[in-house]
Amino acid sequence: MAIQDQELSVFRAIGKNDKKAIESVYSENYTLIQNFVVNNNGTEDDARDIFQEAMIVLYEKAKQQDFELTCQIRTYLYSVCRRLWLKKLQYARRIESRVENFDKVVSVEEDLEDHEKLSLQYQNMRTSMGKIGEPCKSLIEAYYVHQKNMHEIAGFFGYTNADNAKNQKYKCLVRLKKLFFAQYKNG
Amino acid sequence: MDQSQIAEVVERYLKGEMDAQEKMAFEEARKNNAELDQSVVEYHFFFEEMGRYGELRRFKSNLYDSHHTLQENGEIKELQLSAGTRIINMWNKYRRVVAVAASIAGITALFISGIITFFTPNRPIRDIEELRRKVSNLEKQSSNQRAEINNFKTKIEPGADVKFGGTSFMVDQKGYLVTSAHVVKGAKRVFVQSIEGIDYLAEIIKVDLTTDIAILKITDEDFKGLRQLPYGIGKSKTDLAESVFTMGFPKDEIVYDEGYLSAKSGLQGDTMSFQITITANPGNSGGPVFNKSGEVIGILNARQASANGVVFATKAKYIYSLVDEIKKSDKDENINLKAASTLKGASKPEQAKKVQDHIYMVKVVLS
Numbered sequence: 372m373a374i375q376d377q378e379l380s381v382f383r384a385i386g387k388n389d390k391k392a393i394e395s396v397y398s399e400n401y402t403l404i405q406n407f408v409v410n411n412n413g414t415e416d417d418a419r420d421i422f423q424e425a426m427i428v429l430y431e432k433a434k435q436q437d438f439e440l441t442c443q444i445r446t447y448l449y450s451v452c453r454r455l456w457l458k459k460l461q462y463a464r465r466i467e468s469r470v471e472n473f474d475k476v477v478s479v480e481e482d483l484e485d486h487e488k489l490s491l492q493y494q495n496m497r498t499s500m501g502k503i504g505e506p507c508k509s510l511i512e513a514y515y516v517h518q519k520n521m522h523e524i525a526g527f528f529g530y531t532n533a534d535n536a537k538n539q540k541y542k543c544l545v546r547l548k549k550l551f552f553a554q555y556k557n558g
Numbered sequence: 559m560d561q562s563q564i565a566e567v568v569e570r571y572l573k574g575e576m577d578a579q580e581k582m583a584f585e586e587a588r589k590n591n592a593e594l595d596q597s598v599v600e601y602h603f604f605f606e607e608m609g610r611y612g613e614l615r616r617f618k619s620n621l622y623d624s625h626h627t628l629q630e631n632g633e634i635k636e637l638q639l640s641a642g643t644r645i646i647n648m649w650n651k652y653r654r655v656v657a658v659a660a661s662i663a664g665i666t667a668l669f670i671s672g673i674i675t676f677f678t679p680n681r682p683i684r685d686i687e688e689l690r691r692k693v694s695n696l697e698k699q700s701s702n703q704r705a706e707i708n709n710f711k712t713k714i715e716p717g718a719d720v721k722f723g724g725t726s727f728m729v730d731q732k733g734y735l736v737t738s739a740h741v742v743k744g745a746k747r748v749f750v751q752s753i754e755g756i757d758y759l760a761e762i763i764k765v766d767l768t769t770d771i772a773i774l775k776i777t778d779e780d781f782k783g784l785r786q787l788p789y790g791i792g793k794s795k796t797d798l799a800e801s802v803f804t805m806g807f808p809k810d811e812i813v814y815d816e817g818y819l820s821a822k823s824g825l826q827g828d829t830m831s832f833q834i835t836i837t838a839n840p841g842n843s844g845g846p847v848f849n850k851s852g853e854v855i856g857i858l859n860a861r862q863a864s865a866n867g868v869v870f871a872t873k874a875k876y877i878y879s880l881v882d883e884i885k886k887s888d889k890d891e892n893i894n895l896k897a898a899s900t901l902k903g904a905s906k907p908e909q910a911k912k913v914q915d916h917i918y919m920v921k922v923v924l925s
Contacts, residue, residue, distance in 0.1 A: 388617050394624045394628070397621070397628060398624075398634070401628070419625065423618070427614070427617065427618070427621075492607060492610070493610070495607075496611040497611070497890075500611075501890035505777055506779045509777055512615075515609070515612035516612045516615045518612070537566075541562035542562050544562070544608075545561040545562045551604060552600065
């Protein structure tokens with residue numbers, strides 16, 4: 372089936388972290404996944420976790436320049452959720468002999484391997500951030516996560532000017548980098 | 559060049575902020591200095607990871623927001639199901655029997671509830687007021703004045719949209735606070751203010767809308783941690799007519815109030831909360847409900863709009879459940895709750911005096 376232009380543009384928008392696109396994909400697909408998970412020995416919370424992880428996989432793929440969407444977003448999300456959920460069931464040793472199919476399925480094995488690598492790296496950074504302590508953590512988050520500019524950050528954290536805040540930011544980054552690489556080698 | 563200078567230079571290089579001349583000089587220096595080159599490679603990788611980390615955090619927060627928006631709009635409905643392993647096994651075994659039984663029960667229940675709805679007089683669906691407080695200009699002014707008098711620099715930037723206030727209380731002296739989820743709803747940033755009038759920046763660690771509990775953590779560098787908490791989070795049973803007290807911030811100053819436990823369930827038989835008879839006002843939301851031994855038995859969250867003095871509080875045991883959830887999902891947060899209270903037998907004024915240092919006003923910045 373040919374993928375419609377609109378579907379592709381939504382997919383690209385997801386890669387750009389577009390809130391509207393996220394919300395529309397969310398509302399169109401969540402119930403399907405919820406029914407699938409809840410009907411296969413899962414809880415509401417499982418459903419939410421699985422769905423959000425699948426959304427992250429979709430986002431990672433949408434950011435990847437050489438990835439081409441060959442099926443509908445719905446089919447892709449469902450396939451990822453199905454794979455993730457089956458894996459979790461096996462892991463928890465409560466394998467269902469038969470999992471009902473709610474929708475069409477495509478192969479997502481490779482995509483999930485990529486995703487696992489990326490989420491390990493994310494986890495590394497997260498752990499390092501957890502170790503760095505304050506005010507470094509908030510300062511770095513303000514810049515790299517919440518995208519505040521140095522001027523705002525200076526005011527917020529009580530530095531006399533943006534340059535001071537910037538110097539502090541780089542000092543924090545040196546420490547974070549050390550923690551990150553220590554973590555990276557251990558992990 | 560020391561490490562932090564290298565970090566700065568590499569970041570500028572990666573962002574393309576260097577002009578042609580500077581760029582050439584930098585590349586030249588890299589060629590001639592293997593150590594520098596190695597650092598640059600490392601920082602390059604590190605900054606890429608940092609960027610990805612930030613992007614993914616923003617994406618996750620968008621996911622989280624979408625989920626809540628859709629839930630509020632009713633586009634996502636929660637299915638009522640509980641699933642323990644045993645239940646699943648039984649379910650698989652007796653699926654058919656259960657299905658038949660359930661449909662009979664369902665039809666009966668529908669029939670009965672139909673009759674009940676038919677014969678019950680109409681009542682307003684939302685006969686309840688949440689007790690978060692709109693911070694009026696006047697109050698803002700008075701807190702600004704006090705901040706100036708005490709010569710504290712307020713950390714909330716001028717012009718910030720401080721919309722709602724509530725109360726929170728410490729559950730772990732490392733800086734973990736509990737408040738009502740609706741108090742911090744929609745917050746971009748949260749500050750808590752101690753009774754001395756000092757603002758601390760806080761982070762929302764976990765929110766549970768079902769029980770209306772939120773856990774905050776003071777992340778401010780100025781926060782030094784407190785002495786041991788005098789009170790515990792109660793696990794013991796509560797009794798009808800037990801006397802209770804609360805402290806909170808319905809105005810810019812801490813207010814004490816006393817009452818009694820009037821029902822063991824909340825609005826329309828809600829078993830997650832109980833009912834107390836006490837004077838509570840907007841701003842009391844999120845405040846602790848203490849029993850006479852000084853144990854926290856609940857978190858104030860709402861009052862019935864149609865009846866005076868009828869207030870609801872979420873049972874304290876749900877704090878334990880929420881903290882367990884945090885422990886499961888986030889190893890970085892180490893919250894220890896204690897059940898024992900050292901306030902047993904103390905007089906009310908003594909109890910209030912010891913408790914008040916651990917109660918904080920919540921200020922929510924929406925933009």
